[in-house]
Amino acid sequence: MGDVLMPAITTQDELRLTSHPLQRAGAYAIAVLARAGHPEAVTGDQFQQVVDLMISDLVAASTVVKGSSGWYLKGVSYTLWPNCALHYKSKCTPEGITAWRTAPPVEKWPDAPCSLCGRPACAWYGNVDVPLGASVEHRNTTAPDHHGTPLCFPCVSSFHALPYAFTAGGGLLQGVHSWDEKFMARATRSAVSDNRRNMTVRGDLKRGGGAFTVEFAALRALRWWDRRITAGVQSIQFSNSTRDMKFQVENMDQTLAEWLRSTASDSVRRTGFRYLAQSQASAKVPGLRMLARRAFNHPEQIPSRATGRLRDQITETGRIPAAVPHLAPLVRTYLTEVLHVLEKDVGHVTTVARRIADVVTADDDKRLKKFVVATRRPNDLKSWLRSEIANWARTRPADVANAPFISVPQWRTLFDSGNSSWSARELLFVAVFEELCARGATVQATDEITTDDDFKTLDTNDQEES
Known part of the structure; x- marks a missing residue:
């Protein structure tokens, strides 16, 4: 031998x-x-x-x-x-x-x-x-x-x-x-x-x-990585204890890993990331830690936690938080790049968002607040849209006389497409506020970003010389 x-x-x-x-x-x-x-x-x-x-x-x-x-x-x-x-x-x-x-x-x-x-x-x-x-x-x-x-x-x-x-x-x-x-x-x-x-x-x-x-x-590790993760x-x-053996693996797929990496490498996304982390916090766990936890276990919850926080702030104050111009585009990229909202659905949702922006900016803050509250539940959003469809039929401008407030394909995207409809509704929420901000909507002058000790080390590159 x-x-x-x-x-x-x-x-x-x-x-x-x-x-x-x-x-x-x-x-x-x-x-x-x-x-x-x-x-x-x-x-x-x-x-x-x-x-x-x-x-x-x-x-x-x-x-x-x-x-x-x-x-x-x-x-x-x-x-x-x-x-x-x-x-x-x-x-x-x-x-x-x-x-x-x-x-x-x-x-x-x-x-x-x-x-x-x-x-x-x-x-x-x-x-x-x-x-x-x-x-x-x-x-x-x-x-x-x-x-x-x-x-x-x-x-x-x-x-x-x-x-x-x-x-x-x-x-x-x-x-x-x-x-x-x-x-x-x-x-x-x-x-x-x-x-x-x-x-x-x-x-x-x-x-x-x-x-x-x-x-x-x-x-x-992802935040400082300076190249595409593959x-x-x-x-x-x-x-490995003989008394209590355990083995647990949590997986983060490549698209989410790459998206998280991009929030440090892309200057436009970097500010939005701080607001995103803030929105993930629980009563006992800081936002960054909860964001990391959800990224491995419940990635679908990350955008809903972010939009939920915006809903609460707008409902409470009736005003658009300063986070919106930074956080709304970031959530959009998460929905499209990580949760894979289809391009055709993005087109449908964007069109509806523009129409909603037409009506909520034409009235006082109460109308915006009603829309925000309606987005909490699918049936409430349906009722709000039906009301606006009727109003639109009576008051729509002459230059869009033949344009519906929402088309049948757009309605199906939001409500009749199974699990993908949830993502479409989240996208609708952020798309409306992206549109409002693009039209010059007034946002709150200040909006505190909670900074905890985790942020002090998150982006620190402690690579040793080899």
Whole structure:
């Protein structure tokens, strides 16, 4: 067997990216620690240096008293590596830790390929090393004589690097993943910087960083990214604890990720984004955090929260808030670019919005307020439109004598097109106010934008020199 494997031994210090998100995250962390631009650019010497660094970090953490600075990595071990060498007095020595993190001699390798990359495996591994893997003692999930999962040394080392890529808190590890390789490299670089700091400063694993930390980290990474993102983004949270294993993945598709990125790179959208974030806030969670949360879980709620806030402000004051000229165009782009309102529907809605702007500007503020209130419920909007259809038939100007207030196709777009009608009605609301502002409607002179601590770090580019 040794002669067969000899040509492949040299590949045991070469990283390869696989289809496993956690392996990929760890591989990118190794690349960051090696100061390489990509996992597959890590040289054999650099790979071994990083393995040695990870061992030395474990050795340093092994003697730290719980709650003291430097405990962080050992605390992570209970969530990530149950029953590892750090947890047994006889093995929690520099020699024991090094033995755990060293590939076995070639003559002990199993005659099996790595289950992730196909190279010769150097050992069988279980959940002590592989998150959410089966224990090597429980063989009912593997073929006869397979004592766990066969992995090569670079792949298992990628799993060992997860504390550098994922942040611990509240009994979970959490981090960002994407199939956009360049974005993934930059997001991991930021995470490694933060986690290396945790390993020297933090004394416990209490959840920190505010609500929805991983979602906010993804939003932050997107906001400074200066090129088009080519894939969606995932937030991953998991625990490998034998007492309470968990694995949760939240997905943000590519169109939403790109739209969020554009709110920082496009100067026109940048101001509107602050108003958008403000509109997402709940009683207990700041707007940016809720925006990040909804982007991963309920992206359809983002525009409705924004328009809902405008409705409340207009209903209360009877005036157009200063946010409208900035927020209304931004919501329009969200509906068209993210929720994919069809071009023909955009045309129908825009035409109706112009007609509505004709009538609400021809009267006092009460008429505008009635329209805003009517947009809260589809049936109320129908009733308001029917009333205006009748008024239009009696009073429409001579130059539009043959033009209906709303046509049958336009009505169907707003009310009879299934789920897409909801987006069309949201678009109608913002389109009316875009039109009013374009016609010179008076807006409130000031409109406070709530600025919390999150905004201070959101667009900070903390990229380290490599």
